[in-house]
Amino acid sequence: MSLALTKQKGPANTWDCLRSERNKRRKRGSTLRNKSPNKSKFNTWTRALAELASKLFLAGVIGYLLFAGYNFLISTPRFQIQDVTFRGNHVLNNSQILEWLGPVVGKNLIAIDLVTLNKRLSEHPWVQTASIQRIFPQGLEFELKERVPYARVKKDQIYLMDNSGFVLSPEKPGYGHLPLIILKGSKEKDVSNGELLNSLKTMDYFNQLSFFKSNPLQVAELVGPSRVLFKARNQDFKIQMSMDQLNEGFKKFILILDSLEEEKLKTQIIDLSFKDQVVIRERFKPSSTLISAKSQTN
Numbered sequence: 001m002s003l004a005l006t007k008q009k010g011p012a013n014t015w016d017c018l019r020s021e022r023n024k025r026r027k028r029g030s031t032l033r034n035k036s037p038n039k040s041k042f043n044t045w046t047r048a049l050a051e052l053a054s055k056l057f058l059a060g061v062i063g064y065l066l067f068a069g070y071n072f073l074i075s076t077p078r079f080q081i082q083d084v085t086f087r088g089n090h091v092l093n094n095s096q097i098l099e100w101l102g103p104v105v106g107k108n109l110i111a112i113d114l115v116t117l118n119k120r121l122s123e124h125p126w127v128q129t130a131s132i133q134r135i136f137p138q139g140l141e142f143e144l145k146e147r148v149p150y151a152r153v154k155k156d157q158i159y160l161m162d163n164s165g166f167v168l169s170p171e172k173p174g175y176g177h178l179p180l181i182i183l184k185g186s187k188e189k190d191v192s193n194g195e196l197l198n199s200l201k202t203m204d205y206f207n208q209l210s211f212f213k214s215n216p217l218q219v220a221e222l223v224g225p226s227r228v229l230f231k232a233r234n235q236d237f238k239i240q241m242s243m244d245q246l247n248e249g250f251k252k253f254i255l256i257l258d259s260l261e262e263e264k265l266k267t268q269i270i271d272l273s274f275k276d277q278v279v280i281r282e283r284f285k286p287s288s289t290l291i292s293a294k295s296q297t298n
Helices: 002-035 037-075 094-101 114-122 185-189 194-207 243-260 293-297
Strands: 083-087 127-135 139-146 151-154 158-161 167-170 180-182 217-223 227-232 238-242 267-271 277-282 288-292
Touching: 083 094, 094 114, 114 127, 180 194, 194 217, 194 227, 194 243, 227 243, 238 243, 243 267, 243 277
Parallel strands: 083 139, 151 180, 180 217, 238 267
Antiparallel strands: 127 139, 151 158, 158 167, 217 227, 227 238, 267 277, 277 288
């Protein structure tokens, strides 16, 4: 009976022994791994460095390809500028603009610095605003807005000026109808001052009156530090005003306008620079006539 039991337990014992041996091997492997942590960290760092090296290599290849491609684009004749067009220029012709800008034709369309080119163009006295656009593969398009002459200024010679006091250039043919400002002494250095521009506006107000329809004011001469003398086109009629009281002087002129209609051909100078009165000096009479501005309002 005992022999039979021993035989029956034989396979079970063998399986237990195999399982026990396998567990022992697992424990020994786990123990070995626990005993060598430095080797595991080394393997991790090795893999990280290998991945970094591969990424750097790939980035280098891409960078080289981009560099080589850019060099090709800026050196190929395919993108050399050949067609240059201008829009918005009326006073300046194309050759004058190109002369101001310097060499443009033959430059590479991609490599050319449009910011610097636009800044250079905007520095031209006649150019108020400018923009530049690339037209691939070989074109540049310039869009300009020119300054508009508003008056002429006489210093060492006669110049054209816009409505902001910006001096454009020496006088050109075709602008003789514009108002003329005569500057003397220290005033020659300051063309863009507010007093001068206000004088031009006041001249415009006068010329809108029917009184000046056939003989408009065309010259403004700065007299001394604070007065301006307006002269009519035929030089036989003059108005003197204080630079500090231009609006008040214009209002005083409106008050006496009716009394001037019949005598305007005899009148030489109307002085509006005094407070509360108007001084009229006639062409052929040495005496002056005083008119109170206050009395005319009553």
